[in-house]
Amino acid sequence: MKFLFASDSFKGTLSSEQTVELLAKAAKEVFGDIEYSGVPVADGGEGTTDAVIAAENGEKITVNVHGPLMEERQAYYGRLDDHRAVLEMAAASGLPLVPEDKKNPLYTTSYGTGELIRHALDSGFTDISIAIGGSATNDGGIGCVRALGVRFLDSDGNELEGRGEDLEKICTIDASGLDARIKDTKITVMCDVTNPLCGKDGATYTFGAQKGATPEIQDRLEKGMCNYRDAIIRQFGVNPDEIKGTGAAGGLGAALLVFLGGEMRSGIDTVLDLIDFNRRLEGVDLVVTGEGRTDWQSCFGKVMQGVGQRSKAKNVPAVGLCGSLGKGADQIFEHGIVSLMTTVDSPMPLEEALSRAEELYYLGAIRMFRFIKAGMSI
Secondary structure, rough: OOOEEOOEEEOOOEEEEHHHHHHHHHHHHHHOOEEEEEEEOOOOOHHHHHHHHHHHHOOEEEEEEEEOOEEEEEEEEEEOOOOOOOOOHHHEEEHHHHOHHHHOOOOEOOOHHHHHHHHHOOOOOEEEEEEEOOOOOOOHHHHHHHHHOOOOOOOOOOOOOOOOOHHHHHEEEEEOOOOOHHHHHHEEEEEOOOOOOOOOOHHHHHHHHOOOOOOOHHHHHHHHHHHHHHHHHHHHOOOOHHHHOOOHHHHHHHHHOOOOOOOOOOHHHHHHHHHHHHOOOOOOOOEEEOOOEEEEHHHHOOHHHHHHHHHHOOOOOEEEEEEEEEOHHHHEEEEEEEEEEOOOOOOOHHHHHHHHHHHHHHHHHHHHHHHHHHHHHH
């Protein structure tokens, strides 16, 4: 019997790699000698770069960049081979990088994300996958593409710095200085939200509050975002509001699509392609996946959905070992997952479950594999 272990991380407790180790230990205890392989998986959000680097035996490349407040800091991206690189915008422009008392998307920028892309171009990569979740910004991506040579000018012809507050000042856009290497580079944007750039479901009103924007700041940012959209329409004949996902990451989705020619793809599908998951399924009898909490949201671009659907397509059963189950968890059965089990074995406070995560996961894996062994003997 051959197993494939492919779980998401359990945020704040277990890494994807740790779940592989614990599953292997539990399977050996129940079945004795087994054949297995394990692969870290992420859904295009936090931890994607680390998961793909680990799965592909890639290399972490550290870069000095400017953070969300233009402070100097270090970030990194992953080298997968001579042509492919993977990066997360959150590494350079993520919300956790901003102190609580300074969270205000009027003053944050995605410039550091552009610096990561520029470094990847300098290193010769021609296939760059970018995960854009977890942003601290609402700058429409102007900071990012400014780092790549695009200039945003006010009514006096002065170049703007690329912060959220600059959106309302944009009069003209000069893309003539865009890094020429972009046209020969495949840019894949990992994103699972479909929000437009502007409007009630756009970048500002949907995500601005969590980045520190008060209702008054949101109104100002929205006015600026509409001005930015109109400038793009005037000069490039493209309306970002007609393209799904342009509102992702504070409008970074719009900049990556309009200026860099990026292709928007599901995060989990991109990750599974990067780690060649279909090949890993060959000869496998059972897939074990999982996540910290499974509910209705797990069916919308998350790890278990992606792993389950790929497994089902290859006629390989997949089961889930999860920290907890919430409303609508059973919907995951429509996506190739045939059974679910939780790691928690009795009522307990969340704090206890988190502090005992490794122990509970291992014991849950033992119970799961015993059920599987019992089913095999029926």
